[in-house]
Amino acid sequence: MYSIDQGAASFPVTTISLQGSAFTFTIKQLDVNYNGTLDPGGKVIMGNALQNGQSHALTLEHVTTEATWAIPEPPKPMAADVIPKFDVVTVKPSNPDRQGKGFTVRGTHVMTINTNLNDLISFAYGLHPKQIIGAPVWFGTDKFDLDGIPETPGRPNSKQMKQLIQSALVDRFQLTFHNAQKELSVYAITVAKGGSKLTETTHKPSDSVNFLYRKLGQLTVSNATIKDFCDGMQGSALDRPVVDHTSLTGRYDFTLDWTPDDSQFLQFGPRPPSPPEEPNAPPALAPALQEQLGLKIEATKAPAEAFVIDRVEKPSAN
Numbered sequence: 001m002y003s004i005d006q007g008a009a010s011f012p013v014t015t016i017s018l019q020g021s022a023f024t025f026t027i028k029q030l031d032v033n034y035n036g037t038l039d040p041g042g043k044v045i046m047g048n049a050l051q052n053g054q055s056h057a058l059t060l061e062h063v064t065t066e067a068t069w070a071i072p073e074p075p076k077p078m079a080a081d082v083i084p085k086f087d088v089v090t091v092k093p094s095n096p097d098r099q100g101k102g103f104t105v106r107g108t109h110v111m112t113i114n115t116n117l118n119d120l121i122s123f124a125y126g127l128h129p130k131q132i133i134g135a136p137v138w139f140g141t142d143k144f145d146l147d148g149i150p151e152t153p154g155r156p157n158s159k160q161m162k163q164l165i166q167s168a169l170v171d172r173f174q175l176t177f178h179n180a181q182k183e184l185s186v187y188a189i190t191v192a193k194g195g196s197k198l199t200e201t202t203h204k205p206s207d208s209v210n211f212l213y214r215k216l217g218q219l220t221v222s223n224a225t226i227k228d229f230c231d232g233m234q235g236s237a238l239d240r241p242v243v244d245h246t247s248l249t250g251r252y253d254f255t256l257d258w259t260p261d262d263s264q265f266l267q268f269g270p271r272p273p274s275p276p277e278e279p280n281a282p283p284a285l286a287p288a289l290q291e292q293l294g295l296k297i298e299a300t301k302a303p304a305e306a307f308v309i310d311r312v313e314k315p316s317a318n
Contacts, residue, residue, distance in 0.1 A: 001027060004069050012202045023047065028255060029210075029220055034058065075105075077206045078154030085167040086110075089148030091315040101143075103165075105155055105208075110164050112146040117173070117312070119235070119267075120144075124165035126227075127307050128234040128241035129267075130184065134309040142314070158209040158228065172315040177307055184304040186241045189230055189289075190296045191248065197294035198252040205251065211236075217260045217282065222253040237264045237285075241304050246295065258288035 001011045016025040021038045023045050036047020036058070045060040078084060094114045101114035103123055112120065117139040118129040132139070146168055150156065156164060169175040203223035210222040211232040221229060226244045229252075234242040237260070259281045282288055289295045 002071050004072070010074075029222055029253060031214060031218075031220070031255065036060065075155040076153075078150070078152055078156045078160055080157065080206060082152045082160065084150045084152045084156060084160050084164050086148035086164060086171070087151040089146060089168050089172065091168070091172045092145050092147075094143035094145050096143075103161065105161070108149050108153070110146075110148050110150060110156065110161065112144070112165070114143050114145070116140055116143050120146075120165055120169060121175075121307065122235045124162045124169060125307060126162070126231045127305070128238075130239075131241055131304060132307050132309065133180075136309075136312070138314070139312075144315070155208070157206060174311060174313045176310040176312075178310060180306045180308055181303050182306045183301055184241060184306075186243050186300060186302050186304055187234075187238055188243050188245045188298050188300050188302060189226060190245045190298065192290045192294050192296040195294055196246075196248060197292065198248070198250070198254055201251045201253045203251070203253070216265050217258050219256045221256070223251050224253075225249075225251055236267060239263050239266060240299075242297075243302055243304065254293060256288060256292055257282040258285045259283065260285070 001013055003011070011027050011029055014026045014028040017023070018038065021040075023034075023036045023038050025034050026032060030051060032049055032051045034047055034049045036045040038045050043062045047058060047060075048055045049058045050056075098114060101112075101119060103112050103115070105111070115123075117135065118132060121127060121132055121139075122129055129140070146165070148164065148168060150160075150164060201223045205223075207223050209224045209228050210220065211224065211228070212220045213236070214220065221232070224232070226246050226248050230242040230244050234240070261284060264285070283291065286297050289297055
């Protein structure tokens with residue numbers, strides 16, 4: 001499926017069927033379930049799409065070639081062997097009234113929104129903020145929006161996105177650092193008894209890794225390694241570094257639904273008091289990982305990389 005108003009990305013249909021006049025399809029990646037009725041002439045399907053608990057009317061029509069919408073040309077990937085840098089990049093203080101945070105690519109622009117230095121370094125180097133040593137207080141308080149155009153054409157992959165942010169940290173924040181090994185409190189991800197329940201991705205290795213929350217505790221992941229999943233979880237949900245002890249080497253598509261506790265998602269700021277427990281609420285993170293993905297999470301101590309700040313400055317005005 002293509003959403004024409006949202007660019008050239010395609011979303012694989014998980015299941016599809018026609019029984020008599022009853023037509024259904026699901027898109028697991030988007031949490032979409034569609035139920036419709038095919039008209040006797042076989043030209044129109046009228047129905048509703050249920051997504052994230054909300055129902056939307058959706059009518060599908062078989063049209064002539066002349067009336068068909070052209071699927072946009074998908075963005076060409078950046079050459080995989082390129083180590084990219086920004087041709088130009090602006091860094092501005094974030095709008096304090098704007099909600100959320102994110103890293104994205106829009107056309108030729110690589111952008112971040114509402115990101116502090118902990119966010120930028122964690123993303124660029126695959127770290128948890130607790131692995132960053134010697135950072136000034138403003139690392140966690142001052143938020144910035146980055147907007148840059150790479151020197152090399154094409155859509156960067158996840159590794160190249162990180163390399164671009166690394167170059168911006170050096171050029172605009174004058175960042176220098178060194179690495180050290182320290183024993184830290186971590187969460188270790190292992191394969192649960194009974195084995196992994198993960199599904200191999202339908203995407204190409206050159207496609208982007210997606211790690212998206214529909215809301216806190218409702219996660220959609222695609223084209224991701226377990227290391228990508230660990231990096232995403234430690235950068236968004238968990239209060240300590242997350243390490244991969246699974247030995248799984250594939251790339252996977254999956255969803256994960258859980259009920260967060262009060263120690264999770266603190267990176268997004270203070271959370272409102274937890275609502276009363278609902279009888280049909282998803283399980284907590286540990287049982288959700290085991291039941292839905294066949295993975296186990298355990299708090300432990302393990303050697304982990306520490307990122308020691310030698311020098312950093314706030315960026316000058318653009």
